[in-house]
Amino acid sequence: MAVSAAFGLSSCLGDLNTVPRNPYDRVxxxxxxxxxxxxxxxxxxLYFQFISNDTKDLQVSDGGASELIRxxxxxxxxxxxxxxxxxxxxxxxxxxxxxTWSEAQNDATYAVYVRTLQGISYVNEYLRQTTDDLLAERGxxxxxxxxxxxxxxxxxxxxxxxxxxxxxxxxxxxFITEESDFGSGVNPRQGxxxxxxxxxxxxxxxxxxxxxxxxxxxxxxxxADKGAVYGLLARMYLNAEVYTGTAMWEEAxxxxxxxxxxxxxxxxxxxxxxRGDNGENPEALQEIIFGAAYDAEQSQSxxxxxxxxxxxxxxxxxxxxxxDGETLTYFPNGVNNGWAGIRVPYEFVSAYFEVSDQDYGxxxxxxxxxxxxxxxxxxxxxxxxxxxxTFFNGWSCLKxxxxxxxxTPAEWADVSVSxxxxxxxxxxxxxxxxxLIYAExxxxxxxxxxxxxxxxxLAARAGIDEPTGYTASTLMAERAxxxxxxxxxxxxxxxYDRFHTTSYLWPYKGGESFGGQGFDSxxxxxxxxxxxxxxxxxxxxxxxxxxxx
Numbered sequence: 001m002a003v004s005a006a007f008g009l010s011s012c013l014g015d016l017n018t019v020p021r022n023p024y025d026r027v028x029x030x031x032x033x034x035x036x037x038x039x040x041x042x043x044x045x046l047y048f049q050f051i052s053n054d055t056k057d058l059q060v061s062d063g064g065a066s067e068l069i070r071x072x073x074x075x076x077x078x079x080x081x082x083x084x085x086x087x088x089x090x091x092x093x094x095x096x097x098x099x100t101w102s103e104a105q106n107d108a109t110y111a112v113y114v115r116t117l118q119g120i121s122y123v124n125e126y127l128r129q130t131t132d133d134l135l136a137e138r139g140x141x142x143x144x145x146x147x148x149x150x151x152x153x154x155x156x157x158x159x160x161x162x163x164x165x166x167x168x169x170x171x172x173x174x175f176i177t178e179e180s181d182f183g184s185g186v187n188p189r190q191g192x193x194x195x196x197x198x199x200x201x202x203x204x205x206x207x208x209x210x211x212x213x214x215x216x217x218x219x220x221x222x223x224a225d226k227g228a229v230y231g232l233l234a235r236m237y238l239n240a241e242v243y244t245g246t247a248m249w250e251e252a253x254x255x256x257x258x259x260x261x262x263x264x265x266x267x268x269x270x271x272x273x274x275r276g277d278n279g280e281n282p283e284a285l286q287e288i289i290f291g292a293a294y295d296a297e298q299s300q301s302x303x304x305x306x307x308x309x310x311x312x313x314x315x316x317x318x319x320x321x322x323x324d325g326e327t328l329t330y331f332p333n334g335v336n337n338g339w340a341g342i343r344v345p346y347e348f349v350s351a352y353f354e355v356s357d358q359d360y361g362x363x364x365x366x367x368x369x370x371x372x373x374x375x376x377x378x379x380x381x382x383x384x385x386x387x388x389x390t391f392f393n394g395w396s397c398l399k400x401x402x403x404x405x406x407x408t409p410a411e412w413a414d415v416s417v418s419x420x421x422x423x424x425x426x427x428x429x430x431x432x433x434x435x436l437i438y439a440e441x442x443x444x445x446x447x448x449x450x451x452x453x454x455x456x457x458l459a460a461r462a463g464i465d466e467p468t469g470y471t472a473s474t475l476m477a478e479r480a481x482x483x484x485x486x487x488x489x490x491x492x493x494x495x496y497d498r499f500h501t502t503s504y505l506w507p508y509k510g511g512e513s514f515g516g517q518g519f520d521s522x523x524x525x526x527x528x529x530x531x532x533x534x535x536x537x538x539x540x541x542x543x544x545x546x547x548x549x
Contacts, residue, residue, distance in 0.1 A: 032129055034139040036147055042126050043151045046158045047223070049119035050292045050428075051301050065090075067303025068119070069292055069426055071111035072165055073487045075526070080489040080499075081348045081506030082480070083397075085311075085341055088389040097388060099500075099510045099519045103527040103545035109169070110529050116166040117174060123159040127152060127178035149213040157207055157214065157224045157232070160200040161428075164236060167196045167243060168491055171525045171542055174532075175199070187536045194244040197236065204233045208258070217262035221285055222425060228290035230258045231429035234437045242495055249444040256438035264289060264431045266461055270371055272405035273432075276334055279425040281405055290429040296402075296421040305424035308400040308485070309333050311341030314391055316379065321410045330413035332376055334402030336420055340391040344484075345507045346382045349375060349395050352480045358382070370463045371481050374399045384507055385514045399485050400424050432458060432482050440475055458482055472496070494524050520544060 032038040053067050065071065077083040078096045085093045092106035101109070130148050140148070166173045175191025176182070177199075191199075207214045208229045217227035236243070237252035267273050267287040278284040279293055294305050302310075313331055315338045321328045331338060349355055353372030358365035363378025376396040387393040402422050403412045435454035442451030448469065455478060456466040462481070467474065476496050479488065490499065498504035502518035509516030522544025530548045533539050541547040 032134075032138060034141070034144065036144050039130060039144075039148050039151055042129070043154060046119065046122055046126060046155055049115060049122060049158075049162075051294065051299060051304055052115070053301055053303060064302025064307065065092075065107050066111045066115070067301055067307075068112065068115035068165075069487075070303030070307045071108045071115065072169070073308070074108040075112055075169060076487040076490040077485065078342070080493055081345060081351075081509070082484050082489045083342050083344060084384065084388060084394065084508065086343070086389050086391040087341055098508050098512060099523060101523070101526065103530060103541060103548055105529050105531065109526045110531075112165065112169050112526075113173075113529050113532070116162040116169075117176075119162040120159050120166075120176060121182075123155045123162070124176060124178040124180065124182075126155050146213075150215060153207055153212060153214040154224045156203050157229055160203050161232060163196055163200050164232060167193050167200075168239070169526055170528060172196075172540075173528075174536070174539070187538045189538050190540060197240070197243045200236060201233070204229050204236075208233065217259075217289075218264070221288070222279065222291045222293040224290055227259060227262050227264065228429055230255045230262075231289045231434060234259070234434055235429070238437045238440065239491060239495055247444065249441045252437055253441035253445065253447075256434050256441065259289070259431070259434050260438075264434075266431055266435075266457060268461065269405065270461055271374065271401070273427060273430065274400045274424060275405040276402040276423040277404040278427075279423075284405070287431045288425070288427045288429075289431060289434070291425040291427050293425050294422050296419050296423050300421045302421075304426050305400050305402075305422040306335075308342075308426075309335045309402050309422050309424070310337055311339040312343065312396050312398060312400070313338035313376070314340035317376070317396075319409070321413075323410060328410050328413040330409050330416050332409055333398045333400070334409060334412050334416045334419060335422065336417050343391065343394040343396045344375065345384055345394055347507055348480075348484075352477055352484075368464055369481060370461075371484075374401070388508055388514075397485055427486065433486075433488070436475070436479050436482060439470065439478075443470065443472065443475060500524060 031042065050068050053064060074085070074092070074096060078085050079099055084097050087093045092108040095101035095106055096108060130152055132145070135145050135148060171193045172190050173196065174188040175196060176188045180188060206212065208226060214229055215223070215225040217225050219225045234252055234255035237248040237255055240246060240248035265286045267283045269283065272278065272281055272284050273287060275281070278288065279291065292304060293299065294301065313333060317338050318329050318331055349372065353367050353369050355365050355367045355372060358377055360377055360380050360382070363376065365377060367373050374397065376398050379392060380395060381393045384393045402416065402419055402424055403409050435458055439451035439455050442448055452467070452470065455470050458478065459466045476492065479492055493499035493504070500519050500521045500523055505516035507514050507516060510519035511517055522542065525542050527545040528539055528541050533541060533548060
């Protein structure tokens, strides 16, 4: 499938519309037939695009950093108050940490651009190769055709998710579908952000409709289903005013209400949502609506949750404990190494979690909110002032923890020594987010009494006082507490007009000054990569950046 997917992105692949002489190369003539197997493999390729480290079509300095979830997370988090990276020598790090990027290509934003558009091209080719006519020509029976209809629905959802990531990050990107011309010499046209938004809404609305081949909610985790469809619809409606200039709060509220009918429930233990067995734990799975599955043996990747665990601790963070005369050594988050990369500015923790009594020698601190108890401070210094690239300055975040939910790190020690990768599934959409979208839609519609119970449910799970009302400011703060390190922060700050403005500052915002400063509004979007501008004369650079070609 990778061979046959002649890109709309002409900067990535040339004309591949040929049958290779090597019989082991996979092209439509050899990959697809009358049975189900080839179509399942093709669909698996689409899901794999979220966690792929393959760099044959993507030139970056670090293959692990090329993974889509890791790159998108870096773009969404290290550009904000929620995370900073200590890797000063990595080309993308300084630019994102301090909001000083330009049109010059950097690995993180380039990976998001290529992975999303690459994934869209794979989906388009899959849809071209799974039409009713081709299935009939290949002799597929009615049972196979019915299954492929479902696979096509899942593929269309995945395409919409990739498009959402692309338009959120870059705005106006190449618009390609299975109906588009493709191949050597064909340049895809640049779609507007609003046009691409409307296309995604149309696709998702169709997938959500009665009679759609999309699987019912909670049908086959981690594959996409109607719960995922409504979850992405709710998220896109939430940000509709940013993307199109027109708010869609009624639609956001309605999409959430559809999810409420589907049997999802909050996981009673917030921490269990991000533990190494969250893909198997029934209580976690009752909240996760759509996730990217990671397995330390089967889907090895230095992106995703491997990145969020390994990079969150240092090699020096190994702990030692004696149990029944045996000395156990282990890392506090269930992995076997530490990369000393990402951590949280203390100012974010202090603003949203009201921590106190922190002791950097013992690592103990006090926090009433259970969501704020997943930081690691032993051996740390509080402030990043003048020490942005010193890992031990700031608070480490162990929200993503490879230890199973019913096991302690010491009990897991014998297993963790072999865990070079993570088993934690990455929640791409979960019910806690839907509660917050619903509350925000209700607030904007003047219906706070309808949204308040959902805010109260989140507070009750966190072990803090349930609110008696809420405002835009308190809702923004609750999103920070509930969703931190899950890849939402940049989008949230833009929607609340806090990203580039001076109305909300954080350490190193907008430059090398610890106190922070505003920066130009055009940076609410990232630059189109120069390589694509060079390859496609149809593409225009985003305003504010230099059109290099």
